[in-house]
Amino acid sequence: MAPTSYFFAGAAVLLLVLCTSSPVSASLAAAEEAAPPLASDRIKHIVVLMLENRAFDHVLGWFPGVDGLNGTQFNLVNSSDPNSQKIYQTPNSPNINQCDPNHGLPATSYKIFGATAFAENNFTVPTMGGFVDFELNKDGNNACNLMTLQYLSFTPDKLPILSTLASEYVLMDRFFASLPGPTWPNRMFFMAGTSSGLTETFPWYHDEPGLLFPTKTIFDQVTEAGGEWKVYYNDTPWELFVGALATHPEHMHSLGQFFDD
Template identity: 35%
Template sequence: MSLSNCFGLWAPRGSRTTPAAGTGGTQTGNKDAGGGGGAIAGPIKTVVVLVMENRSFDHMFGFMKRLNPEIDGLTGTETNPLSLTNPAAGVVTVSDQAPFVDPADPGHSYQDIAVQIFGSTTDTTANPPPMNGFAANAESIQAGLSTTIMSAFAPEHIPVHTALVQEFAVVDRWFASVPSSTQPNRLYLHSATSHGLMSNNTELLAEGLPQKTIFEVVDEAGLTFGIYYQQVPNTLFYSNLRQLKYLGNFHPYDLSFLDDAQRGVLPNYTVIEPKYFNVVADLANDDHPVHDVAQGQKLIKEVYEALRASPQWNEILLLITYDEHGGFHDHVPTPVAGVPSPDGLVGSAPPYSFDFKRLGVRVPTLLISPWIPAGTVLHEPNGPTSTSQYEHSSIPATVKKLFNLPGPFLTARDAWAGTFDGVLSLTAPRTDCPLQLPAAPSSLQPQPSTESSLLSEFQEELVTLAASLQGQLSPPSECNTVKKAHAYITDAVDNFFKAATTASKAGLPN
């Protein structure tokens, strides 16, 4: 039974609550390193996953081609038409002047993405798709937004990313799992399916998604997992993770991550969640427009440097990716053939339906480990089928392989997805990996306050999650701005873990 069905009482907000050690669940620590857990044969004992928000590969990494010509990036001549029906409207050419704080959130719904990659909401048969509708779609949302979505970052403007591209591995053909928005894609990260979710389905999200995840597979094998969350753990959309026995697997990032890394007790499967709400006292660092990309650079630098200084460093593989492209231009055609449905479910967002047999747009992905040669570029995977690609289901597929996990794959999708374990090609760990990355940049423009802004669809989903954690069918109607939503979800998460701790101490069943 999930905690959301057990505890619906509102409790006064106290101090920030850390789920108590020893209250049930698999505790923080690397069982393979410390003894008493599942056996891992290879050098990687800890996989760390950090997933940022809503940026395409070309937008973040396209001009990294200047540093390494092997990267399938931008030449600077790529264009998109301003209109799909009027050629006389002209084109927009890519630039290297992406702003750190975007003027608006580009379209990234299923419908928007169909226009972006096919130039149509109804005809999605082109193979390969022309990738010609990004500018026209953006312009239909806000005049001038086409310039923003066709812009990319110059390498010198994002020095943290640039250093990691040069020092480790970049994957230049990693695609979002679904041609849709955040939540369906985030669900694929750890379960290789969205259980039929193709858009913002409030009822389904409030109930929690029932599919099995890689977290449970890791736990069943006698290994450890941990989720280090900031503001709210998005992973609680998986209903199984709301069980009391997993209480000890959730850790407030600010209170636990740096210390656990320093002590060398990070779990075998470690997930870091960024801040999704931008308030003055707690700036968002997830890179979601219209949040400041400089804050995301600071988070990535902090995570890398904590891992690099950890006694676990020579046993770590860090993966940094983005959930979906967020409406930003990318020139590489999305794979539309040979992609299996994970479970046969069909998504519905009237008047549209989707069979989950094509992928989303390409997103930036980095692989970081002392077992990876500097300057590595991964293109398409070598199997397991002739149509396999790197996508979010590659994460559970690779964890299964690295950790020698027993049992079947989670779905048909992770059975098909390419694994990236081959990037660990060195025979001994490098000793020249930088101890520190370049300083994160300051914003290229002042950051406007967004506390009074209305919520993005993703933030609305997180507020729905917060309501469900308190046994409420829906959040209060007045919880409609970023500031109010941030306060609401903070209280909800605190109260959820307090109630869970109390229930665990009382000996209630999972």
Template identity: 30%
Template sequence: MNDADLARSLFSRMETRGISRRALLQGAGALWLGLTLGGYSEVGAALRPRREPGSLPYPHLPEGTDTLPEIEHVVVLMMENHSYDSYFGVLERGDGFRMRDGRPKAANPDGNGNLVHAFHMPNACQLNGHPSQDWNASHLSFDGGRNDGFVLASGPVAMGYWTGEDLPFYYGLARTFPLADRWFCSTLCQTYPNRRFFMAGTAAGIVSTSNAALTAPPPPNGNIMERLDAHEISWRNYFSDLPSVFILFDYALAHQGNVSPIAQFFTDAAAGTLPFFSIVDPNFGTQSEENPQDIQVGEAFAASVINAVMTSPAWPRTLLVWLYDEHGGYFDHVPPPRAIKPDDIPPDIQVPPDLPGGYDRYGFRVPAVIVSPYARPDYVSHEVRDHTSILKFIETKWNLPALTFRDANADDLLDCLDFRRPPAFLEPPTLPLPGLATNPSNCTPGNAGTIPPPGAVTPERDDDDEDRRVDEPREDPSNPMD
């Protein structure tokens, strides 16, 4: 990018983010540009942070200053274990599969001289095959950026995907509100590490979803709830069977008063009394969409949460982020780019048997949609981001100190919002009913379906390179200024 293009890009971002108002708040536009645009720069083979842990988004303003008064409530609905392509690979917007004759071209080798091509799942049941997203399976799937190890790691089920006929509410959501097609999970491994990143900006060494991970040392710089506590800003974790905050076990034990059953969420939403920050958790055994659950049950739960927010008296001042914690072992065609290490805490692995790696790379892409009256209509965001972008948004709104290098230099979601015009979705849109209500899969052990379906596996040939090739992203995902 030359200087002229860079300048146009910067001014475009300034206009998108409503900098005229912020410049008045800041009193120093040049300083703002240097501190907050882009998040990081690339020098050779390394990513250089522009901000450090403990730094403020707006250094000349008092900590705790509300810089985005339009948003009074942030709701995060983080579901489980699906890659972007497994849900939105065939969506007509965003960066999904490359197609040939109406079918995805993506394929992975099975190690036996065959290619397993991406295929439409027989139903929503996830009863035939269990993909893995553990540390080794994720790094094997990544395979140095070739993204050709999914079948080797998890079997043919990894190449399955769903469509809008299976998930009509989700497709309606992604067609209506800003879709983030460069939202990567925070690290190449499982639920607990990625949810730690979401709340604390770091996994602080853990790599697995295990009981030992629950009692691992807490993140040294604390978590976003502690930042809010320091300024008496309200938060609550609404849960069904396991609160996300209990991944930060000691902190959660000391703050059980901030944890409420899921029924309280619907009561608070209806009354317009949600706290500033709400974490909403499904039942992780039946509604989270983790394999082998019926994903339509999870979609129905998510629809109930999102509709409760959109019909709440607080809707005009609310931002909701719907996303997934990690890819669940399912294929995605975009290689995760390098990321800024959150801190100097290495992953707790032993090489061998563990594959080498660190927290200096994102995990695979996950579905993510930003829901708000201020959301930009008909918009697909290509900004590279991960779960710490939620932290960055909260820190930006309240001018709070960053927790780690990762959230300090993360994207802040503001490209998905437009505060310069009247809210486009002040009147909530009518979204499709979820698949459970319109096209249920009626999941039973006898209705598992055949995986892979006939025709999905073919012998490898020399001319299959085009199918095996990893798609190049439309921008360089390591360069936020492209």
């Protein structure tokens, strides 16, 4: 039976569900041929590759067939003025970004809902119209200005590996981040279904002593169900601030161990 796989793009998460046919007894063989086993009976491993945050339109907006970009999307230089200059989305992203746009919760909310809605605290209609406005007018004169004026994204040929994965697996173009903000609160949503009220990454980058994420995670649930799990890291294992991992370091392994496994 062919593998069943899924590819999620949105919160920088790649989920591959690798399946294999399970053996059946002779007495069930005929029934199995008539009715294939449930997908849950065929799952062998679930591998989650978690990368840095990126917007779907930024990396896959030009991928054929998705609800993405077509060259007509634009931002106004001043999102409160309908007559201000239009900056159109272009597929010209460089390989290396020269700036780190503000992606905290307030900044991202401004970018998603626009200046007027942000000022009125009205977060009901996401116009996606405040990205250029914020970087040019609210965040000061910084390295992001030139990038913002081009309002950049990638075409499939610029990201061959990601585009190949998108071609070979199911691509979800409406898989949204749980919180319109920085990295770690969203990673907590992935691991625990909540960030326990945290909206910024700040605590874990400033060595606040004794700060462990207390909420029950998917790792705890897998353990309770009798399953096995591992976390592989490439450089710094930031996941160690999660209680289930900090108290069970035997589950933490370097990325090289993943390839050995």
